[in-house]
Amino acid sequence: xxxxxxxxxxxxxxxxxxxxxxxxxxxxxxxxxxxxxxxxxxxxxxxxxxxxxxxxxxxxxxxxxxxxxxxxxxxxxxxxxxxxxxxxxxxxxxxxxxxxxxxxxxxxxxxxxxxxxxxxxxxxxxxxxxxxxxxxxxxxxxxxxxxxxxxxxxxxxxxxxxxxxxxxxxxxxxxxxxxxxxxxxxxxxxxxxxxxxxxxxxxxxxxxxx
Numbered sequence: 121x122x123x124x125x126x127x128x129x130x131x132x133x134x135x136x137x138x139x140x141x142x143x144x145x146x147x148x149x150x151x152x153x154x155x156x157x158x159x160x161x162x163x164x165x166x167x168x169x170x171x172x173x174x175x176x177x178x179x180x181x182x183x184x185x186x187x188x189x190x191x192x193x194x195x196x197x198x199x200x201x202x203x204x205x206x207x208x209x210x211x212x213x214x215x216x217x218x219x220x221x222x223x224x225x226x227x228x229x230x231x232x233x234x235x236x237x238x239x240x241x242x243x244x245x246x247x248x249x250x251x252x253x254x255x256x257x258x259x260x261x262x263x264x265x266x267x268x269x270x271x272x273x274x275x276x277x278x279x280x281x282x283x284x285x286x287x288x289x290x291x292x293x294x295x296x297x298x299x300x301x302x303x304x305x306x307x308x309x310x311x312x313x314x315x316x317x318x319x320x321x322x323x324x325x326x327x328x329x330x
Contacts, residue, residue, distance in 0.1 A: 124152065124211035125307055126233060127218045128226045129300070131242035132272030134253040136288045136296070140242060141220045143297035144304075152210035152217045157189065160198040173203065190232055191225030202229070211236070216304060223275050226282075238307050239282040240300060241275075245289050253290075 131137040145151050157173040159180050168174050175183075180199050183189050192201030202219060210217045219229065230237050244250040250272060254265050279285050284303055288296040311318070 122214055122308070122313075123236075124214055124216040125304070126207060126211065126229065126237045127216060127300075127304060127307075128229055128237060128239045129218060129220050129242060130223050130226045130239070130275070130282070131288075132244075132250065132275045133268045134244055134250045134272070135242040136244070136253075136293055137220055137242045139293045140288060140297050140300060141218055143293060144218065144301055147297070148301065150215045152213070152215040154202055154206045154210065154217050154219060156200055157183070157203050158198060158200045160196075172200075173206075187232060191219075191221055191228040193222070193225065204232075223278050227278075235312075238284075238303070240284045240286060240303065241279050241282040242286050242288050242296070242300075243276060243279075245287045249290060 129137055129141055145153070155169065155171075155173060157175055157180060159175060159177045162168065162171070162174050166172065166174075177199065180189070180192075180201065183203070184192060184201070188204045189201040190204050190207060192199055194200075202221070202225070207217050207219075219225075221229070226239055230239060244253055247269075251265075251269060254260065254268055260268070286296060286299055286303075307313075
C-alpha cells in the first residue's frame with residue numbers, strides 16, 4: 121500500500137481555509153483527521169484520544185524535545201500540538217492527512233518531515249476583498265481588523281516558501297476545494313513517489329523479455 125501524504129493548508133483570516141478543508145473532508149472520507157495534543161484540562165463531554173490527547177506540560181515538553189510534536193502553539197497558558205505518531209498512523213494506512221495550521225507551524229512541519237509534506241496557501245482574491253470579508257463578519261473592532269490585516273500581510277510574505285498558492289474566489293469555495301483536491305491527486309502521481317513501483321515494473325518486464 122502506498123503511504124499517504126501530509127498536506128498543510130494555511131491562509132490568513134478571511135481566506136476561507138476552514139470551509140475548504142471541511143468540503144474536502146466531506147467529499148473524501150479517506151482524508152484523515154489528526155487528533156491534536158493539549159496541556160489544558162478536558163471539558164465536559166471531551167474524551168481523551170478523541171477530542172484531544174490530554175497530557176501534562178511535562179509530558180508535552182518531553183515529546184517536543186524528542187521531536188515527536190511536529191508543530192505547536194501556546195494559547196491561554198496551555199500548549200497545543202500535532203503528534204508525529206498520529207500523522208504516521210494515518211499515512212501508514214495509506215490515507216492522506218490535512219493539517220490546517222498557521223504559517224509558523226507549517227514551516228515547523230516542513231522542517232521535520234521534508235519531502236513527505238506538501239504546503240498550500242489559500243488567500244482571498246485581493247486585499248480589498250480580504251478587508252471586506254473581515255469587516256463583513258461584524259464581530260470585531262476596528263483595532264482587531266487592522267491587526268488581522270497586518271498579520272495577513274506577514275503571512276502572505278511567506279507564500280513563496282509554500283509549494284502552491286491558491287486563490288479562494290468569493291462564493292466559489294466548492295471550486296477552490298476541487299482545485300486543492302486536484303493538487304493532492306497530482307502530488308501522488310509525482311514520479312519520485314513511484315520509484316519503487318517503477319523499479320518493480322521494469323523487473324517484471326525483464327522477466328517477460330527473458
